[in-house]
Amino acid sequence: MDRWDRVGKVAGYGAALALTPYLLIKVSWVVGSLLGLLPVGAGFGMAEWVVLNSVTIGMAGIGIAVALALVRPWGMRIPGAPLAFCAWVGTGFLVPVLPYAVLSSLLDPADGNPKSGNGADPSMPVWEAALIQIGFVGMGLGLAIALPTYLRRRWPDAFAGRLGDGGEGSRRVLPWMTVVGTAVGGVWLYWAVGGTAGVAHRGERDLAWYVLCGVFGLWALAASAATWAVVRGRPARVPRWVPMVFGWVGSGSLFAWSGWKFALTLYLVVARPAGAALPEEFALAAVLHLAAVGAGAAMLRELVRTRLVPVNS
Incomplete structure (x- = not known):
């Protein structure tokens, strides 16, 4: 050891x-x-x-x-x-x-x-x-x-090598999950800097909400960029472990937190507990969280396919 x-x-x-x-x-x-x-x-x-x-x-x-x-x-x-x-x-x-x-x-x-x-x-x-x-x-x-x-x-070879070593970069179409992740992250960052479009209950926003929107937005962008880099094999010669780490954590953040928040949003809409409300409009929040969950899962699939976890394991 x-x-x-x-x-x-x-x-x-x-x-x-x-x-x-x-x-x-x-x-x-x-x-x-x-x-x-x-x-x-x-x-x-x-x-x-x-x-x-x-x-x-x-x-x-x-x-x-x-x-x-x-x-x-x-x-x-x-x-x-x-x-x-x-x-x-x-x-x-x-x-x-x-x-x-x-x-x-x-x-x-x-x-x-x-x-x-x-x-x-x-x-x-x-x-x-x-x-x-x-x-x-x-x-x-x-x-x-x-x-x-x-x-x-x-899996000792999971993060070994550099981008482009494994034949990546054959795709000419931008991976759809990176587009979705970037869009979701952009909305969260817009709210983090004070944007009000799509906010139904402005009085429910506190400092913690702004900070978390910023944190999740940045990780969504990081996951999108990392997944794009792994799938396209660019920039060439960058150590593979760098985008793999950011892709792993960022895609997990999209999937886990938005899955939890979607369930919480549904609960608040259905049960309508007294004194509890989300700042965001329900329809927009639901779409964002579902898109984030789908993008996060798809990012993980792409990372797995490009050597995060070898298929024969």
């Missing part, structure tokens, strides 16, 4: 350990609310609260399992495709927003009542909020380190 493998092993265990308190907190919320020991979150009914937190419990459990699979011997024996998919979704959720997560305490409104719709109740104790934040940041950092070392062990 070389130095990078040792670092990856520490990062994987650290990621699993960091997310465990989040899992336990979510379990306590579900059990406590069912037993009448803890209140249901503001704006939610009992069933909605239990379902939402049960979903996040499942996601946390999968995240912990993926982190352990990246460092345990059995992780090299399980099928590569489902593990790679779960790791792609996990990195897409957590790695792109690491800078925001670190600074989020400075971006919350002064009254401490966030509008980001993350499922947390405003009356949540400070220590719980801190553990949840540590869990997200720790998991994101851990995956960012442990995943590349795992890929290096399992």
